[in-house]
Amino acid sequence: MHTPPLQQALADQGLFVLDGALATELERRGADLKDPLWSAKLLIEQPDLIRQVHLDYFLAGADAATTASYQATFEAFARRGLSHDQAADLMRRSVQLACEARDAFWADPVNRVGRRKPLVAASVGPYGAMLADGSEYRGYADVSREALAAFHRPRLQVLAHAGADLLACETLPCLAEALAIADLLPEFPGVQAWISFSCRDGEHNSQGEALADCVAALDSVPQVAAVGLNCTAPEFVPSLVERARARTGKPIVVYPNSGEHYDAVGKVWQGDGQAHDFAAQAMRWHNRGARLIGGCCRTGPDDIRALRQAASACGALKPRSEPT
Numbered sequence: 675m676h677t678p679p680l681q682q683a684l685a686d687q688g689l690f691v692l693d694g695a696l697a698t699e700l701e702r703r704g705a706d707l708k709d710p711l712w713s714a715k716l717l718i719e720q721p722d723l724i725r726q727v728h729l730d731y732f733l734a735g736a737d738a739a740t741t742a743s744y745q746a747t748f749e750a751f752a753r754r755g756l757s758h759d760q761a762a763d764l765m766r767r768s769v770q771l772a773c774e775a776r777d778a779f780w781a782d783p784v785n786r787v788g789r790r791k792p793l794v795a796a797s798v799g800p801y802g803a804m805l806a807d808g809s810e811y812r813g814y815a816d817v818s819r820e821a822l823a824a825f826h827r828p829r830l831q832v833l834a835h836a837g838a839d840l841l842a843c844e845t846l847p848c849l850a851e852a853l854a855i856a857d858l859l860p861e862f863p864g865v866q867a868w869i870s871f872s873c874r875d876g877e878h879n880s881q882g883e884a885l886a887d888c889v890a891a892l893d894s895v896p897q898v899a900a901v902g903l904n905c906t907a908p909e910f911v912p913s914l915v916e917r918a919r920a921r922t923g924k925p926i927v928v929y930p931n932s933g934e935h936y937d938a939v940g941k942v943w944q945g946d947g948q949a950h951d952f953a954a955q956a957m958r959w960h961n962r963g964a965r966l967i968g969g970c971c972r973t974g975p976d977d978i979r980a981l982r983q984a985a986s987a988c989g990a991l992k993p994r995s996e997p998t
Contacts (some may be wrong), residue, residue, distance in 0.1 A: 678840070678866045678899060679793055679839045679840065679866075680793065680839070680840055680866060680868075680899045680900065681866075681899060683737060683790055683793065684925055684965055684966075686790060686992065687737075687790060687991055687992045688965075688990055688991060688992045689960055689965060689966075689967065689985050689990040689991050690737050690738070690925075690965060690966040690967075691735055691736055691737045691738075691967065691968060691978065691981060691982050691985065691991075692736060692737070692738055692740070692927075692929050692966055692967060692968020692969070692978075693728075693731035693736040693738060693739055693740055693968055693969075693978060694731065694736075694929075694968060694969035694970070694973035694974050694975065694977050694978050695931075695969060695970055695971045695972060695973050695974065696713050696724070696727060696740065696742055696744075697712050697713035697744075697971070698971050698972050698973075698974075699727050699974050699975070700713055700716060700720075700723060700724070700727060702974065703723065703727070705720060705723060710745075710750055710753065710806040711745055711746075711750055711751075711754065712744070712745040712803075712806070713742045713744060713745060714742060714743065714744070714745045714746040714750070714751075714764070714768070716742065717742055717746065717764045717767050717768055717771075718764065721767060721771055724742045724768075724771050725771045725772075725774055725775045726775075728771065728772050728775035728776070729775040729778055729779055730975045731975055731978055732775060732776060732779040732785070732792055733779065733785070733975070734975040734976070734978040734979040734982070735978055735979055735981070735982030735983070736792065736968065736978050736982075737789075737790065737792050737793065738792055738793040738794065738795050738839075738968075739772040739775060739776060739792065739793075739794050739795070740772075740795045740797050740842050740844075741768040741769050741771070741772045741794065741795065741796050741797050741838065741842075742768045742771065742772075742797070743765050743768040743769070743796055743797045743798070743799070743829075743833060744797040744798075744799035744803055744844070744845075745799055745803045745804070745806070746761070746764060746765050746768060746799075746829075747761075747799075747803070747804040747825075747829060748761050748762075748828055748829065749804050749825075750804055750806070751764065762832045765829065765832045765833055765836065766832060766836045766837075768796070768797075768836075769794060769796050769833065769836040769837050769838045770836075770837070772794040772838070773794055773837055773838075776791070776792050776793075776794055779792065780792070793839040793840065794837070794838045794839050795838060795839065795840050795841065795842035795868070796833040796834075796836060796838035796840070796841050796842065797842045797844060798826065798829065798830065798833060798841050798842060798843040798844065798855070798867070799844065799845060800844075800845050800846050800847060800851055801814065801817060801822055801825050801826075801851060802814060802845075802847060803845065804825070809847070810845045810846070810847050810872055810880065810905075811847065811872055811874075811880050811905075812847065812880055812881070813847040813848045813879070813880050813881025813882070814847070814848070814881075815848070815881060817850075818850070819850045819851075819853055819854045819857075820854075822850060822851045822854035822855075823854040823855075823857055823858055826851075826854060826855055826858060827858055827861075830855075830858055830861075830862065831861075831862075834862040834865045835862075839866075840865070840866040840867060840868065840899060841865060841866070841867035841868075842867070842868055842870075843855050843867050843868065843869045843870070844868075844869075844870045844904050844905070845870070845871075845872045845904055845905045845970075846869065846870065846871050846872065846879075847871065847872050847879055847880035847881045848871075848879060848880070848881035848883060849879070849881075849883050849887070849888045849891060852869050852871070852888060852891070852892060853891065853892075855867070855869065856869070856892060856895045856897075856898060859895065859897040859898070860897070862897075865897060866897055866898075866899040867897060867898055867899060868898070868899055868900035868901065868902070868927045868966070869892060869898055869900075869901050870901070870902045870903050870904040870927050870929070871885060871888060871902075871903050871904075871906075872903070872904065872905050872906055873885055873903050873906040873910055873914055874906075875910055876909075876910040876912075876913030876914055876917075877913065877914070877917060879903075884917070885903065885914050885917055885918055886917040886918060886920065886921040887921070888901075889901040889902070889918045889921050889922040889924070890921040890922060892922070892924070893921070893922045893923060893924060898924065899924070899925070900924055900925040900926065900927040900965070900966055901918065901922055901924050901925075901926065901927065902914075902915075902918060902926045902927035902928050902964070902966070903918075903927075903928060903929075903930070904927070904928070904929040904930065904931075904970045905929075905930070905931045905970040905971055906930045906931065906970075907930060907931065908930045908931075908932075908952075908955055910930075911928055911930050911955070911959050911964075912958065912959065912962055914928075915928060915959055915962045915963050915964050916962055916963070918963075919962065919963035925965035925966060926963055926964045926965055926966070927964070927965070927966040927967075928959050928964040928966065928967050928968075929966075929967065929968040929969055929970045929973075930969065930970055931969070931970040931971040931972055931973070932969075932971065932972035932973055952969065952973065952977040952980060952981065953977070953980035953981045953983070953984040954984065956981045956984065956985075957984050957985065957988060957990065960985070960990050967981065968981070969981075
């Protein structure tokens with residue numbers, strides 16, 4: 675029986691290093707993303723810059739690239755005047771750019787030493803990202819599970835067949851949205867996904883539900899390859915990992931933001947970050963049970979490079995004697 679790529683990678687190397695932020699890294703390089711499309715805007719305007727950021731994360735040590743499709747929805751593209759087919763092409767482009775970066779990285783034999791061929795995870799952002807009002811950090815208790823499934827199905831139909839290795843269903847504020855996606859996965863046999871929640875403290879997701887209950891509800895879904903949290907303040911991660919680990923046998927995925935607060939009106943990050951010792955914190959998360967670790971908003975390639983170096987130094991990464 676064929677082992678899904680993420681499970682094989684985890685079996686081979688122990689810790690799986692994710693990439694860091696895409697949108698805020700694009701902004702750091704001069705892109706203007708104060709737009710409802712956020713990073714998906716550059717699928718239209720600057721695809722080469724997206725590809726370069728993916729490549730830089732691979733060079734820094736990431737085992738996966740998360741595509742620029744977080745805010746790529748049919749609704750958002752329609753508001754920009756794009757047709758259904760044009761929107762679908764841009765979603766596929768997001769996967770293509772990450773695959774091109776991965777292939778360019780892997781073409782250099784030097785990059786293969788001690789590494790597995792990296793994966794591409796197609797980002798599936800939440801319903802709130804389409805609204806572009808920051809509600810993925812608050813939740814939307816008045817939106818039904820059926821309505822959430824109807825929103826996600828058309829995009830999943832594109833991304834599930836776009837050439838990625840798995841789906842990254844991320845920054846979900848509530849269990850209903852996670853279950854809506856889980857309901858849809860059987861429509862795409864063989865497709866694996868990780869599901870990660872945005873969380874507001876050391877116990878609850880953004881809508882106020884216990885993260886432990888959320889991961890437990892997903893534990894029996896075979897196509898969910900990992901569960902956890904992202905775009906959450908680093909200070910909350912240790913408690914969240916412990917609570918999740920106690921309720922699921924699935925690998926725990928963790929990629930917090932820098933600890934700053936996002937102003938959805940001004941489209942800016944405010945406050946002080948907590949990612950100054952990102953690699954050291956990441957190793958503590960790993961010691962508590964996290965298996966997939968990276969960064970979200972306001973983290974960058976330097977953080978991922980430090981993470982991989984720290985993981986290698988402490989033996990969290992199993993070395994490979996032969997490149998794959």
